[in-house]
Amino acid sequence: MTMTRRAERAVAAESVERAGRTVTRSLSRKVELSATRVYELDPLSDTRWEPFINGHPKASVFHSKQWLRALQTSYGYNPVVLTTCSRETTLTNGLVCCRVNSWLTGKRLVSLPFADHCDLLASNSAELDDLLLHVRQRDVGKREHIEIRPVSYQPGSSNGFHQSATYRTHSLALCKSKQELFNNLHKSSLQQRIRKAEREAVQCEEGNSEGMLGKFYGLLAITRRRHCLPPQPLSWFRALINAFGDDLKIRVASKGDIPIASILTLSHKTSMVYKYGCSNAHFHRFGGIALLLWNAIEEAKDKGMHELDMGRSDCDNAGLISFKERFGAVGRPLLYWTYPDRRKATLGIQDRAMIRSLARVTPEFALKAIGTLLYRHMG
Numbered sequence: 001m002t003m004t005r006r007a008e009r010a011v012a013a014e015s016v017e018r019a020g021r022t023v024t025r026s027l028s029r030k031v032e033l034s035a036t037r038v039y040e041l042d043p044l045s046d047t048r049w050e051p052f053i054n055g056h057p058k059a060s061v062f063h064s065k066q067w068l069r070a071l072q073t074s075y076g077y078n079p080v081v082l083t084t085c086s087r088e089t090t091l092t093n094g095l096v097c098c099r100v101n102s103w104l105t106g107k108r109l110v111s112l113p114f115a116d117h118c119d120l121l122a123s124n125s126a127e128l129d130d131l132l133l134h135v136r137q138r139d140v141g142k143r144e145h146i147e148i149r150p151v152s153y154q155p156g157s158s159n160g161f162h163q164s165a166t167y168r169t170h171s172l173a174l175c176k177s178k179q180e181l182f183n184n185l186h187k188s189s190l191q192q193r194i195r196k197a198e199r200e201a202v203q204c205e206e207g208n209s210e211g212m213l214g215k216f217y218g219l220l221a222i223t224r225r226r227h228c229l230p231p232q233p234l235s236w237f238r239a240l241i242n243a244f245g246d247d248l249k250i251r252v253a254s255k256g257d258i259p260i261a262s263i264l265t266l267s268h269k270t271s272m273v274y275k276y277g278c279s280n281a282h283f284h285r286f287g288g289i290a291l292l293l294w295n296a297i298e299e300a301k302d303k304g305m306h307e308l309d310m311g312r313s314d315c316d317n318a319g320l321i322s323f324k325e326r327f328g329a330v331g332r333p334l335l336y337w338t339y340p341d342r343r344k345a346t347l348g349i350q351d352r353a354m355i356r357s358l359a360r361v362t363p364e365f366a367l368k369a370i371g372t373l374l375y376r377h378m379g
Contacts, residue, residue: 038134041081043068043096049081052091053121054269058152060309061268062115063096066243071098074239075376077113082131093122095131095148100379106144109135113379116312117151117169117334125153132159136339147338155337162341168321170310170329178301182294186326193287194294200286203254204295208241212250216262216278219252221364223278228359230371237264251295253288261288265296270306272296293327 043049044065053059061067068079077098085091096118097111112118120128132155135146147164148155155161174181185191205212217234224231241248244266253261260283264276274296279289300308310329313320325331359367 036130039083043079043081048091056121058119058121061266061273062112062118064268070239070243071113074236093127095120102377104377108144109146110379111148118149119151120153128153129156129159145338149336161337161339163335164338165336166315167312167334168315168331169312169334170324170331172308172327172329174301174306184328190290190326193290197287197291202286206249206251208248208250215252215259216250219259219262219278222280230367233372233375251292253292255283255286263292271309272300272305273309274311
């Protein structure tokens with residue numbers, strides 16, 4: 001019995017010692033985090049930002065000054081970059097955000113409004129935790145919530161962030177030849193549709209003129225109505241065109257004099273981004289979207305780009321996910337995170353059904369007005 005009690009005491013003492021070491025490490029980490037100084041910079045004026053993102057492998061079009069300038073011009077969002085690098089040093093990390101101040105949806109910090117994804121530009125997840133702790137300490141109580149949309153790094157469990165939404169994001173690698181890429185397309189739903197579009201003399205044009213924008217926006221309004229949603233403001237697309245210039249391209253497919261499909265792509269470094277697509281359902285049999293995307297792939301190959309980023313999809317949109325994967329695009333989960341927990345604030349199935357029912361009977365001019373009014377509050 002004596003030896004047993006001694007053994008029990010020894011085990012208990014070892015457990016206490018282990019717990020003490022754990023608490024010490026935890027406290028040490030908290031002290032380290034709270035001692036980390038975080039700086040804020042304006043990416044539109046700080047001369048370090050553009051060279052930094054141009055050299056960072058995880059930087060996307062959504063980190064670019066062009067995207068940030070369009071957000072500021074169209075919606076009045078002022079971008080800010082959080083970094084642990086002082087103003088006198090070279091940038092090695094950064095989390096770009098916009099402060100959205102809305103009387104309708106509240107104040108919040110978003111990384112990044114209307115972006116499919118926006119990675120932390122850093123070398124490890126610990127730097128993300130440092131920056132998020134700073135945001136929480138500074139903005140909790142001042143802002144309704146904080147939302148991040150990372151790809152590579154996820155927030156640590158100790159930060160209190162909760163997964164708020166799950167999507168799929170798809171990317172098509174362009175390392176193969178054009179012929180190999182075409183052969184990888186789904187035979188009946190893509191290859192045959194592209195050939196049919198060519199046989200039916202579907203005409204394709206491209207550019208970013210006001211005339212091209214008008215054709216694109218007309219089709220976008222039709223598509224958004226079909227999905228029972230208001231279209232984005234026309235001013236948003238004008239802001240994108242002004243910011244990106246020739247790096248933005250609108251492609252329109254027409255049957256005779258009638259525009260039947262259109263896509264909008266953005267080019268950044270070695271990636272072409274398929275950001276918006278729209279069509280007239282009465283002409284789907286002519287394969288306009290498939291033809292336009294294939295033309296975009298060919299152009300991206302000619303320019304030596306490495307990927308076509310096909311954007312995010314709702315996980316329950318099986319048709320869109322299947323469409324992208326039939327091009328050979330590879331999908332992966334895309335998680336959005338918020339602090340505090342926002343899952344209870346999301347719209348329920350009945351709420352979404354009611355909104356769609358109302359949108360279905362709303363005149364087109366009213367839907368456009370609603371989009372112009374509401375999108376700047378959505379972020």
